[in-house]
Amino acid sequence: MAGISTHDYTSVIGRAFGNFIVVRELGRGAMGAVFIGYQKSLKRQVAIKLLPKAIARSESARQQFRDEAETIAVLSHPNIITIFESGEDDEYFYQVMQLVEGQDLARILAKLRRHPVPTRRIMPLHHTMRLVGEVLEGLEFAHEEGVVHQDLKPANILVDNRTGRALIADFGIAKTRQIEFYARGLVVGTPQYLSPEQAAAEDTDRRTDIYSMGVILFELLAGKLPIRDESGKETVVRKIKQPDTFFTQPPAACSPWIDETMEGIILKATAADRSKRFVSARAFGQSLRRWADARLQRDRAAP
Ligand SMILES: Nc1ncnc2c1ncn2[C@@H]1O[C@H](COP(=O)(O)OP(=O)(O)OP(=O)(O)O)[C@@H](O)[C@H]1O
Numbered sequence: 063m064a065g066i067s068t069h070d071y072t073s074v075i076g077r078a079f080g081n082f083i084v085v086r087e088l089g090r091g092a093m094g095a096v097f098i099g100y101q102k103s104l105k106r107q108v109a110i111k112l113l114p115k116a117i118a119r120s121e122s123a124r125q126q127f128r129d130e131a132e133t134i135a136v137l138s139h140p141n142i143i144t145i146f147e148s149g150e151d152d153e154y155f156y157q158v159m160q161l162v163e164g165q166d167l168a169r170i171l172a173k174l175r176r177h178p179v180p181t182r183r184i185m186p187l188h189h190t191m192r193l194v195g196e197v198l199e200g201l202e203f204a205h206e207e208g209v210v211h212q213d214l215k216p217a218n219i220l221v222d223n224r225t226g227r228a229l230i231a232d233f234g235i236a237k238t239r240q241i242e243f244y245a246r247g248l249v250v251g252t253p254q255y256l257s258p259e260q261a262a263a264e265d266t267d268r269r270t271d272i273y274s275m276g277v278i279l280f281e282l283l284a285g286k287l288p289i290r291d292e293s294g295k296e297t298v299v300r301k302i303k304q305p306d307t308f309f310t311q312p313p314a315a316c317s318p319w320i321d322e323t324m325e326g327i328i329l330k331a332t333a334a335d336r337s338k339r340f341v342s343a344r345a346f347g348q349s350l351r352r353w354a355d356a357r358l359q360r361d362r363a364a365p
Pocket residue numbers: 088089090091092093094095096109143159160161162163164165166217218220231232251
């Protein structure tokens with residue numbers, strides 16, 4: 063298979079997609095690559111995501127990309143990356159979006175883990191709570207618009223350097239990939255954030271994103287997830303057959319910040335049976351706020 067890592071993007075530098083010129087590469091993902099681009103008419107920098115058509119080979123995956131591009135264009139929210147344009151040429155699907163000057167959460171977490179001072183290897187609690195709260199607001203908005211992300215993970219949450227705001231990237235692209243990869247029986251990337259229903263290739267709904275967000279919350283609070291060193295394929299099988307064994311330790315054993323109530327929140331968000339999860343991102347966010355408020359009061363009351 064022409065894997066993404068082997069795709070040669072050198073010829074796209076300087077190329078125009080609509081009114082946008084590709085300037086330089088920002089980074090690569092499992093299916094595409096993101097570039098800094100320039101929009102001459104408005105004299106502004108943008109981000110351009112390119113998905114080689116050689117990778118989305120099946121007509122259904124291609125059609126899915128076109129349909130999703132239309133759906134996500136309506137998502138206008140401060141915590142969701144704005145899409146300016148999308149289209150295709152002979153070789154690529156492209157998506158032009160707001161350029162975020164900052165870093166994605168996966169990179170921030172990786173950097174934190176390497177911090178020389180052990181107590182600084184976890185993001186400060188108020189920071190975590192704010193980021194998760196913002197992502198949940200973006201999700202709630204999208205869900206109300208009928209759009210499920212389906213590939214929520216730290217790499218798809220960008221944090222703006224200047225404002226500190228969290229912005230969700232890659233809404234809708236997951237489905238294209240899913241169709242293609244399921245068709246070819248492939249598992250790509252780390253399926254840590256994948257819900258059991260996705261692992262089983264069942265239909266998804268807003269609770270799918272809630273599951274992924276629960277895993278991300280756990281990771282942020284604990285610094286890292288208590289999971290096995292196993293292949294992506296093994297994790298997928300585990301999520302289908304024994305989803306309750308995904309975490310090797312209970313959340314409260316992994317961080318002093320995770321008390322019984324927070325453990326309850328994490329386990330509810332990541333329940334294998336989706337009818338046991340929070341019914342909405344809003345309900346999830348409310349529980350988190352209640353927890354944070356109670357904690358603040360307790361800290362104030364402490365001598
Ligand atoms: N709008 C944007 N502004 C700035 N950087 C971006 C933007 N969108 C993506 N990036 C960066 O580009 C890199 C590649 O993103 P991409 O979405 O291709 O990979 P990914 O999210 O790691 O994997 P996947 O293909 O599974 O989504 C990431 O490091 C991300 O931080």
